[in-house]
Amino acid sequence: MGAGKIYKNEKAKKNPYWFQIMVNGKRVTRRGFRTKGEAQKARDELSTQLNKGEYIDPSKALFRDYFLEWLENRKNLADSTVDMYDSYFRNHIDPALGKIPLSKITPTDILNFIKTLRNTKTKSGENLSDEMVKRVYSTVNTALNSAVTMEIIQKNVASKIPKQDKPKVVRQERQIWSNDSIRVFLKKTKGETRYWIAIFLAVMTGMRQGEILGLKWSDIDFDKSVLYVRRSLKKDKTGFTNLKTASSRRTISLAPYTIMLLKEQQEKIAMEKEYLGDDYQDNDLVVCTSKGTPAKATRVLHAWNRLCEKFKPEHEPRITFHDLRHQSASIMLNDGTDTRVVSGRLGHSTVTTTLDVYSHLIPTAQENAAVALEKTLGFNVEQQQEFLQ
Template sequence: MASIYKNEKAKSNPYWFQIMVDGKRVTKRGFRTKGDAKKAMDEIATKLNKGEYVKESSMTYAEYFTSWLDLKNEVADSTREMYESYFRIHIEPFLGKYLLSNLGPLHIQKFIKHIKDKGLSDQTVKRVYSVVNASLNAAVRMEILTKNVADKVDKPKVKRTERLIWSEQSIKEFLERSRGQSRYWIAIFLAVMTGMRQGEILGLMWSDIDFDKRIIYVRRNLRKDRNTYSELKTEKSRRQIHISPDTTEMLKEQRYKQEIEKKYAILKGTPYDDNGLVVATQKGTPAKSTKVLKAWKTLCHKYKPAHEPDMTFHDLRHLHASILVNDNHDIVSISQRLGHSNVTTTLNTYSHTMVKKQEAAAVALDKIFDFGFRKSDKASQKHEKDN
């Protein structure tokens, strides 16, 4: 038996109904008209008849999200930390208190507006929304919910902006001038020459380098500001990177410096914990990412060319890729060096760089086919000059 009621004291959305589910009354409130209430009630009745109705959960979204993330074993540690951070800072304070079953599209839409109003970048807003969307998709798959309300909203859009990076000459001059000015200079050098992520560079061990074949084997990621390692971002992140002769020699020089440091520490009786890392502290322990970033900022302050824009440490990875794209290296090889999950990611990230080559490509077609127009233009110009 089902009935529709009206709350005469309600200022808005006064209609509500009750319907029997498995011998218990289920109440649904907040409908603007009697027709809206009847439509929702009929949908439940239809699903009951088909055996498709999912009982509403009494858990809050915060409780559900925590359980969902705990059960996600396939994500990399860095991704899990990002999810936890988004949940703690943005998601839980706004959505956490609602019952999972009571979440509606309006809640999600308001949440998106809320985090936009906090001044987050378009990219971050989209990522936070994607985490919420993924969690609700999982709730549907596990038959906790019948539908994902996040699918019903206007999804955040990202305005693609071109990353401002330095010219090849500027980064060359910067590396030359800043060399020897920080023990973490080698991390900056490797970012430029290999395109590795910061965590991959800080987790790189001497045993990961084949000096004879000039290959770096990317095998681990140092967790941010911790002395522990995590799984790499994707399976493709576990890769081989061929390095240049100069990079090989620079790494040999770095290894020699560390051997001298170690011997000096032993002579002084100073503790030295050799972790076999390419980038390490004076005690041989893993370098914190904050220390490396501080070194990068300090060196930029002293040696950055005045006409160049500010860059983050991560932008060095994009600089590496852009140099290779501009030098006409094939996109598959670049994608493999970067450890992207697929070539599409590389194409989407560096499409703006490839667009710049279209003018040169168009001119190249003229050189191939040569319809004679350029000769005519030259003849016309000579004729005008002679007259």
């Protein structure tokens, strides 16, 4: 058994490190490590297993065991993403594929897995949404792709199923309100709940709910009129989690009225802190309970739903708290804001993501562009008729 050198693929765009080690006279290769340290750790763990006689050929291991090890080694994932994958595994993947050896999974197994997902009922008695089916399938597909990259198996059987059988999602336009409706709603509801500021920030910044609940006063630079998105509050309120991508850690400019309301919020919290004294648990949070503790997501959603029941305009559709993020994007795009700016404020990884989600708003922007071209060149209808004569 050789100790195994650590190599680096200079042409690889990501996860370039790999190693080889001799196992029972056979050269075993493991690829796809983000850093040299991760590759060394994996090599040392494999060597330890060999020395103790505990080594099991990964291709012969159950998919359950492979998946859990794969998930544990994905150090670059946000905590929320790991929790999501773990939920997919426990509720859907393990019951269907967990007991099958990794090397024995077939395209038929994947097809049956997709069929099972589509027939799975939620707590409300409805089938899983197409989006959820695709997410769970994509998780399995990603795990199998990694097994191929690591040279544990030769091919990803999930990629072999016919294209028409793979889960698809027909993107639906997000429901949003008119600008007048959201403006009137915000004015009428101010002061109705301590969590109103979270609703206001969702519209004015496009931040996700967890990002708003994880926002601290130290993240706001009042002199520069910006805030820094640095963390997200976990849904179970047990702590903060890292953001998904580098683009999620972003700087958002704030307008004067938003600055004024944030300072007003800061004064309210200062008064609560002074009133409770030592009983106040100061977490430096912009949105918090009256005792200073993190605001549970369900409590904020309850406040939002209660306000909608009382103040929602009759002619407007019912929307969720998360739709306020889309409301923010809609206002900016319809107002002609550069898509790159919108993408940056929302924390999307690429402008393509923004275009995919909000493509239905682009025609409006193109109409504005067409009018702007004529206006800039000094043409109007009368001039056009004169020109054509």
